[in-house]
Amino acid sequence: MKLGIIGLGLIGGSLGLKLRSRSHYILGISRHSDTCALACQKGIADEASTDFSLLTEAEVIFICTPIAAIVPTVKQLKPILSPETIITDVGSVKAPIVEAITPIWSNFIGGHPMAGTAQQGIEAAQSDLFSGTRYVLTPTENTPLQAQKTLAALTQHLETELITCSPDTHDQAVAWISHLPVFVSSSLIAACCQEQDQEVVKLAQKLASSGFRDTSRVGGGNPELGGMMAKYNKDAIARSLRLYRQQLDKMIYAIEEENWDQLEMILGQTQGARSLFTTKK
Structure with missing residues (x-):
């Protein structure tokens, strides 16, 4: 699959390393061009850019930005994506994010990988960060079933245990x-x-x-x-x-x-x- 990752720090970088090792094609987005270059050098992404237009063909997009940037990012993506594109995030808070994004993008499902280290940034990315951890998805009654199935399959590729619950x-x-x-x-x-x-x-x-x-x-x-x-x-x-x-x-x-x-x-x-x-x- 073609997967987009916005934010190439610890979580985004680690997602890229692991999912790319499972034969997914990774499209990376960062605000900094030097981070984009480093992502390609480190094998985190196949392509990386500061321009969101790189993601027009992505089938699933992971938003790995700070919480405050998640909703504005979806609003920026909306004009350039196919309605079939699945969007998810990795924020540690779910209810306000799901509530704000669902009316904007129906093919959205909240996510939260329960993994991390004391280090931050792309240099801290590691392919086994998620192995043996839990990954939470927070679908609502309106979340498309196919989006849930697709993300459930991707969490298996991360070697993590999937947990599903409500945002609240x-x-x-x-x-x-x-x-x-x-x-x-x-x-x-x-x-x-x-x-x-x-x-x-x-x-x-x-x-x-x-x-x-x-x-x-x-x-x-x-x-x-x-x-x-x-x-x-x-x-x-x-x-x-x-x-x-x-x-x-x-x-x-x-x-x-x-x-x-x-x-x-x-x-x-x-x-x-x-x-x-x-x-x-």
């Missing part, structure tokens, strides 16, 4: 396991920075090791990405933060009241529940 269900689930940790982690770092005793601060900085690094990692990520998560998944993230705050309040109360049995019970419950989210099923 996706957004609340991802708020818990992907978006909330960013704001919890960021709050941890911000709280540490509120310590006024500089001797304590310097010692904490020296003693910080794997536990702090693991817990604070996502809070030290791209601020623009975190802001977009909050903007486009506002309700689900706010709900998750409120419930998280309730759990913190329970722990604070147990500690202040010296209710060690209650605190141990809470910690025991979370010890047992962690595997429900970290063990692959």
Whole structure:
């Protein structure tokens, strides 16, 4: 198949490497001509350009841009594509994207590959990024069945497990396991920075090791990405933060009241529940 990929960073570049290795013809689009040249050199794309007209013959197009650019990109594509062209995206928020694009392009299906690394950009692209991960598709009752079948087949080529759900269900689930940790982690770092005793601060900085690094990692990520998560998944993230705050309040109360049995019970419950989210099923 002829596949278009708009945005040749980590996700788009990795899609190109893997799908091209499965004999698909890849048409790459980037805002930067040097990225286009590099995509061809690295085997990410067969052809690459800054001009969307390259995609006129694409059968499926993956939009791998930041969330804010997804809808404007579809609007730019609309005049140059055949109505049969399937468009999908890889954004981490689905409901507002699906709601905005469906009236513009009926052959659209929201997507979200649950894969990534700390590195970004085309240099970070890797052909096995998706292997053994999950790929979420969020069709609606109006999504053409053929579009669903075509994208399901492509996810098999990525060696990833396909999960299908509604856009709203996706957004609340991802708020818990992907978006909330960013704001919890960021709050941890911000709280540490509120310590006024500089001797304590310097010692904490020296003693910080794997536990702090693991817990604070996502809070030290791209601020623009975190802001977009909050903007486009506002309700689900706010709900998750409120419930998280309730759990913190329970722990604070147990500690202040010296209710060690209650605190141990809470910690025991979370010890047992962690595997429900970290063990692959």
